[in-house]
Amino acid sequence: MSMLRLASIAMLLGIWYxxxxxxxxxxxxxxxxxxxxxxxxxxxGALALHLAxxxxxxxxxxxxxxxxxxxxxxxxxxxxxxxxxxxPWLVVLLNLPALVIIILAYVWGGLTxxxxxxxxxxxxxxxxxxxxxxxxxALDPALDEMARVFAMPRARAIRHVxxxxxxxxxxxxxxxxxxxxxxxxxxVELLGRPNGVGFEMGIAFQLFDVTRIIAYALxxxxxxxxxxxxxxxxxxxRASRWRVRTA
Amino acid sequence: xxxxxxxGECGPLEIRIARKCFARTSGGHLEVLQDIALTLxxxxxxxxxxxxxxxxxxxxxxxxxxxxxxxxxxxxGFGGAVxxxxxxPRLLPWRTVEENVRLVAPGASEAKxxxxxxxxxxxxxxxxxxxxxxxxxxRRASLARAFAVEASLLILDEPFVSLDDALxxxxxxxxIKLIDSRPVTTLLVTHDVDEAIGLADRLxxxxxxxxxxxxxxxIRRRDPASTAAIRAxxxxxxAGARRVG
Numbered sequence: 001m002s003m004l005r006l007a008s009i010a011m012l013l014g015i016w017y018x019x020x021x022x023x024x025x026x027x028x029x030x031x032x033x034x035x036x037x038x039x040x041x042x043x044x045g046a047l048a049l050h051l052a053x054x055x056x057x058x059x060x061x062x063x064x065x066x067x068x069x070x071x072x073x074x075x076x077x078x079x080x081x082x083x084x085x086x087x088p089w090l091v092v093l094l095n096l097p098a099l100v101i102i103i104l105a106y107v108w109g110g111l112t113x114x115x116x117x118x119x120x121x122x123x124x125x126x127x128x129x130x131x132x133x134x135x136x137x138a139l140d141p142a143l144d145e146m147a148r149v150f151a152m153p154r155a156r157a158i159r160h161v162x163x164x165x166x167x168x169x170x171x172x173x174x175x176x177x178x179x180x181x182x183x184x185x186x187x188v189e190l191l192g193r194p195n196g197v198g199f200e201m202g203i204a205f206q207l208f209d210v211t212r213i214i215a216y217a218l219x220x221x222x223x224x225x226x227x228x229x230x231x232x233x234x235x236x237x238r239a240s241r242w243r244v245r246t247a
Numbered sequence: 248x249x250x251x252x253x254x255g256e257c258g259p260l261e262i263r264i265a266r267k268c269f270a271r272t273s274g275g276h277l278e279v280l281q282d283i284a285l286t287l288x289x290x291x292x293x294x295x296x297x298x299x300x301x302x303x304x305x306x307x308x309x310x311x312x313x314x315x316x317x318x319x320x321x322x323x324g325f326g327g328a329v330x331x332x333x334x335x336p337r338l339l340p341w342r343t344v345e346e347n348v349r350l351v352a353p354g355a356s357e358a359k360x361x362x363x364x365x366x367x368x369x370x371x372x373x374x375x376x377x378x379x380x381x382x383x384x385x386r387r388a389s390l391a392r393a394f395a396v397e398a399s400l401l402i403l404d405e406p407f408v409s410l411d412d413a414l415x416x417x418x419x420x421x422x423i424k425l426i427d428s429r430p431v432t433t434l435l436v437t438h439d440v441d442e443a444i445g446l447a448d449r450l451x452x453x454x455x456x457x458x459x460x461x462x463x464x465x466i467r468r469r470d471p472a473s474t475a476a477i478r479a480x481x482x483x484x485x486a487g488a489r490r491v492g
Contacts, residue, residue, distance in 0.1 A: 142335070145333075149331045242342070243340075
């Protein structure tokens with residue numbers, strides 16, 4: 001990590017500390033109080049329980065939205081008929097507020113796990129479709145012709161000709177998707193789940209426990225940052241290793 | 248043509264393109280090919296020589312099956328793979344040179360690939376990505392790809408341009424070896440009459456757009472006298488075609 005980055009983080013901590021002194025511990029608890037709350041929640045086992053519940057929902061909803069979104073995006077990008085039929089639906093879905101989808105999912109599906117995950121996935125879906133469709137539209141026809149002349153089997157052509165071209169779009173969708181999905185998962189948990197980080201936030205809000213809200217938020221941000229640096233970035237580097245690095 | 252091949256596999260390549268038009272953006276049609284008719288016995292090499300922009304690449308695309316929007320028929324009296332060298336290398340940038348070749352020729356043995364890379368002087372570049380290659384190297388990689396598939400139809404769109412003379416000469420030698428080793432019907436587009444004479448069994452001269460066949464010259468011998476005679480004939484026909492317009 002560069003010195004500038006460290007200095008920036010130190011400044012953030014400094015402002016936080018100064019803010020807590022000015023506003024008082026009740027409105028904005030200081031870093032050491034939040035750290036103590038994290039340790040206490042971790043000791044009791046509550047932190048791991050809620051974190052695991054939220055992460056499982058994030059993973060499921062994210063996986064579902066990416067899989068279906070990629071398939072539909074490729075279809076709409078390649079087949080004109082599918083694009084014309086699907087586009088109005090896409091516009092509706094894109095402009096439907098997340099809260100509306102969540103409430104409708106709970107009303108129609110009950111306060112169930114399936115309804116919760118479906119609501120999150122549907123929120124992320126249009127975004128994935130739009131990005132992947134853009135990628136499918138940008139496919140190089142010259143390479144497609146090459147694969148056709150050499151009679152490359154379909155599966156091999158998709159894996160070696162199509163997917164590498166869609167990969168940067170997929171990475172972009174995944175990146176924005178992960179942060180979007182976890183934010184929506186918290187809302188879903190707040191409204192209708194008996195566990196998870198969002199549920200804890202709801203309890204803490206009712207008790208006006210700002211320390212716990214910040215504690216859970218920080219831990220979750222740390223987990224997502226870890227996933228980003230340990231999983232997403234290495235995958236991206238691997239996928240783009242063929243690019244000639246120019247200064 | 249060898250007797251080892253079953254009768255049904257030995258048919259000729261019949262090209263009948265009555266007309267090929269492109270729609271103009273301003274409306275109307277632009278005619279690029281007109282009455283291209285030729286029959287090429289299995290294993291023969293045809294070279295097409297014509298002014299640039301006359302529609303040679305369009306013709307090759309139709310024969311390769313990439314463009315089906317034309318009036319006419321292409322009948323291939325034999326099965327088997329098609330190998331093609333496009334005007335641009337058209338390599339997969341995210342796969343190495345070796346992977347690019349193996350992806351279209353999964354059955355090729357390591358020994359065969361090693362020999363091929365060696366001839367094309369690509370051995371040190373097997374693990375390089377196309378973006379790391381010069382244009383000349385990338386063209387050689389695309390030649391390796393076309394040679395690696397055991398093609399029964401080989402389509403070459405100006406395969407030796409932007410290569411230095413010595414290498415181009417060696418690659419022509421390799422192409423001749425390849426064609427002599429098995430029956431490979433080959434279509435070669437070139438602007439180099441000497442290259443056409445050196446490689447082909449028959450030379451087709453094409454007119455300016457819309458392209459028609461203005462002359463078909465069989466090449467039976469390659470001694471200096473015959474070569475000079477063909478070259479003179481080419482010059483006479485092209486001059487005549489130009490006068491007629």
